[in-house]
Amino acid sequence: MNEDTKWPIEVSCLDFLIIQEFEEANVKHHSYVMFTWPEGDAVQNLRDQLNQTWKRQSWNPRANFFVVVSGHQTQRSSFLAQQIAEMMWKYYMIMNVVILISEEQNIRRPEIAALPLFTWIPYKDKKCSEIDVFLIDLWLLEGGGRFRDKALLFPIKVPKNFFQCPVRVSVPSLIPFAMLKEKFTDEENCTTYSYVGYEVENFKLVAEALNLSILYGEVPPGRIPETHKKGIDDVVEGFSDLAFGGYPLHLFLANMLDPTIPYLKEYLKWYVPCGNPVPRSEKVANIFKTHMWLAIFFVFMLAAVVMRQLSKRSELFDFESRGFRDVSGCFYNVWAVSMGVPVSDMPRNSTTRFVFLCLVWYCFVLRTLFQTCFTSILVNPGIIDQIRTIEELYQSDLVYFRNDEMDTLVQFTVPDYHSGIRLQKEECGNWSACMTEYLNSQRGAAVSFGVFTEYAVLLSVPAGSEEPQLCTLREDIYRLDYTMYFRKGSPLLGPFNKVIRRIMESGLILKSTNDFKETFRYINWSSGLKLPNLITKTDDGYTVFSLYHLTIIFRVLALGCVMSCVVFVGELLYCKVFK
Structure with missing residues (x-):
C-alpha cells in the first residue's frame, strides 16, 4: 500500500x-x-x-x-x-x-x-x-x-438543517454574557431554564439558522471559576453538547475541547479617575494663542490709524463723519465693530468706507469662530490632569484597589506585567467592592474587563438615568476572545463555525449586542438577579446653561464698568481743574 x-x-x-x-x-x-x-x-x-x-x-x-x-x-x-x-x-x-x-x-x-x-x-x-x-x-x-454497489463509503453526514434536534447547553451565569432570567417546572416535574445575555442572543441566531432546539442545563450559582469549571465538566463528560458564557479562547481548554472561531472581544483594562474640568476662564483665554491675540490687537490698531489717515488726507475731510476725524473716534468705532454693536455714523469717504467694510467682514468671521468655541467651552470646557498611560499611573499617588479574582487573572495571563505593577495595594474584598470604591472616590485605580464593567455599572444605575463616565488607560492589559466549546469531535462544530462567520460578516452580532444593551436595564429579572449598588453619588451628566456659565462675561462687563467710571471721573476732574 x-x-x-x-x-x-x-x-x-x-x-x-x-x-x-x-x-x-x-x-x-x-x-x-x-x-x-x-x-x-x-x-x-x-x-x-x-x-x-x-x-x-x-x-x-x-x-x-x-x-x-x-x-x-x-x-x-x-x-x-x-x-x-x-x-x-x-x-x-x-x-x-x-x-x-x-x-x-x-x-x-x-x-x-x-x-x-x-x-x-x-x-x-x-x-x-x-x-x-x-x-x-x-x-x-x-x-x-x-x-457490489460502488457506494460512497464516507458521504457528508452533517446536514444544514437539523430538523429541531435538541442541543444541550451548559451556561454559567456571568454578566453580561449569560444570565438566568427565569426557570419554571411543569406538571411532569421537568425544569426549563430561560437565559438572556450578550452571548445568548448570538447563540440563538446560530441555533435558529441551523434549526436546532435549545435545552439549557442547570449550572448552580457560585464563584466564577467554579461555575465555569462545572460547564466544562458537563461537556467533557457528555452531559452537554457545548458550553458558552464568558469562556475565553485558551490553549488549556482547547486541548480538552473543540472551540469555535472567536466572535466576541474583551479587554482587561486599568480604570483610573477621570480628570478635573478645565477652568472656563482659562479655556476662554486659550481659544486663540498669544500670537493670535497680538495679531488681532495689531489689526484693530492698524485699522483705526489707517481710517484716521485716510479721512485726514481726503478732500472731503470737512464733510467726514465726526467719529472718523480724530484718533479716539476711530478707536471707538473699531471697538464697536469688534463687539458687534452699531457705530454712531458711517464714513462718507469711499476709501475710508472700503477699509471700514473690510474691518466689518474681518470681525464677523472672527466673532463667529470665537462664539462657536466660546459656547462649547461654557458647557463642556474639557478635562485636565487625565491619566492616560501606565507610566503616568505609576507616577501618580493613586492606590491599586485589589481583589483576588482580577489580580490572580492578571498574574496568570501576563505574569511579567503583574510583577511590574508599582502601585500601593489596598485590599477591597471582591470585584464589587473595588469598583464601588473606584466609582465613588478619586484616590485609586482598579483592574476590570471593559464589557463586563460597562454592563454591571449599567445594571446598578436606575432606569432612565445616565450612566457614569468611566475612564481607562490608552493601552490594554490583555485581550480575550470569547468562544463556544464543544466536545472533541462534535459534528456540530463545522456548521456552527460557518454560521458564526456569516453573521459576523453581515454585522448581525454587532446589531444583536447593541439591541441587547438598549433593553438590558428594563428586563424583569424573575430569577432574582441582583448586583450591589456601585453608585453612591449620582451625576446625571446633563449640564444646565445657567448664570454660572456666564461668569466670565459678567466679569468683563464689571471691568468695563469700572474703567468707564474711572474715565468719567477723570473727565470731570479735568473739566473742573482746567476749565
Whole structure:
C-alpha cells in the first residue's frame, strides 16, 4: 500500500514500544485503518487501541475510520457493527466510520463470499444523533475483489438543517454574557431554564439558522471559576453538547475541547479617575494663542490709524463723519465693530468706507469662530490632569484597589506585567467592592474587563438615568476572545463555525449586542438577579446653561464698568481743574 500510494503510513500496535513516531504538533491524521479480532472482546480490543491513539497530538476524531473485524464467528455482523459504532460515538465522538466484518466461513469459500461494510449517519430521517447502522455496500471476493454497489463509503453526514434536534447547553451565569432570567417546572416535574445575555442572543441566531432546539442545563450559582469549571465538566463528560458564557479562547481548554472561531472581544483594562474640568476662564483665554491675540490687537490698531489717515488726507475731510476725524473716534468705532454693536455714523469717504467694510467682514468671521468655541467651552470646557498611560499611573499617588479574582487573572495571563505593577495595594474584598470604591472616590485605580464593567455599572444605575463616565488607560492589559466549546469531535462544530462567520460578516452580532444593551436595564429579572449598588453619588451628566456659565462675561462687563467710571471721573476732574 505504501509503495502504491507514496503516502506516509504510521503503523502502531498495542504493547509495543514505538521507536519513532511520525507526527508533529500541528499535523492531524485524516485516515485511520484499525484491526480488531474476536478473541476476548472485539469491541474492547478496539477501544484499547483508540485509548492509545487518543492520547497523541495527531489525534483527529473527524478523520475517516476504517475498522476491520477479522475472524468473526459468534454474533450477527450487524449487531457487532452496532456495538462498535455506539462505543466509538459515546467515548470518542467518531462519526465517519466504516466497519468491515470478515466472517471465517466467507474467507474459506471466496468464490461465493462477500464482506459486509456497515456505517451510520446521524441526523438522518429526523433521528438526531440516534445510532442505527446499516449495510452500505458489499465487498465481493470473486475476481480479485470489487464493490457490489460502488457506494460512497464516507458521504457528508452533517446536514444544514437539523430538523429541531435538541442541543444541550451548559451556561454559567456571568454578566453580561449569560444570565438566568427565569426557570419554571411543569406538571411532569421537568425544569426549563430561560437565559438572556450578550452571548445568548448570538447563540440563538446560530441555533435558529441551523434549526436546532435549545435545552439549557442547570449550572448552580457560585464563584466564577467554579461555575465555569462545572460547564466544562458537563461537556467533557457528555452531559452537554457545548458550553458558552464568558469562556475565553485558551490553549488549556482547547486541548480538552473543540472551540469555535472567536466572535466576541474583551479587554482587561486599568480604570483610573477621570480628570478635573478645565477652568472656563482659562479655556476662554486659550481659544486663540498669544500670537493670535497680538495679531488681532495689531489689526484693530492698524485699522483705526489707517481710517484716521485716510479721512485726514481726503478732500472731503470737512464733510467726514465726526467719529472718523480724530484718533479716539476711530478707536471707538473699531471697538464697536469688534463687539458687534452699531457705530454712531458711517464714513462718507469711499476709501475710508472700503477699509471700514473690510474691518466689518474681518470681525464677523472672527466673532463667529470665537462664539462657536466660546459656547462649547461654557458647557463642556474639557478635562485636565487625565491619566492616560501606565507610566503616568505609576507616577501618580493613586492606590491599586485589589481583589483576588482580577489580580490572580492578571498574574496568570501576563505574569511579567503583574510583577511590574508599582502601585500601593489596598485590599477591597471582591470585584464589587473595588469598583464601588473606584466609582465613588478619586484616590485609586482598579483592574476590570471593559464589557463586563460597562454592563454591571449599567445594571446598578436606575432606569432612565445616565450612566457614569468611566475612564481607562490608552493601552490594554490583555485581550480575550470569547468562544463556544464543544466536545472533541462534535459534528456540530463545522456548521456552527460557518454560521458564526456569516453573521459576523453581515454585522448581525454587532446589531444583536447593541439591541441587547438598549433593553438590558428594563428586563424583569424573575430569577432574582441582583448586583450591589456601585453608585453612591449620582451625576446625571446633563449640564444646565445657567448664570454660572456666564461668569466670565459678567466679569468683563464689571471691568468695563469700572474703567468707564474711572474715565468719567477723570473727565470731570479735568473739566473742573482746567476749565
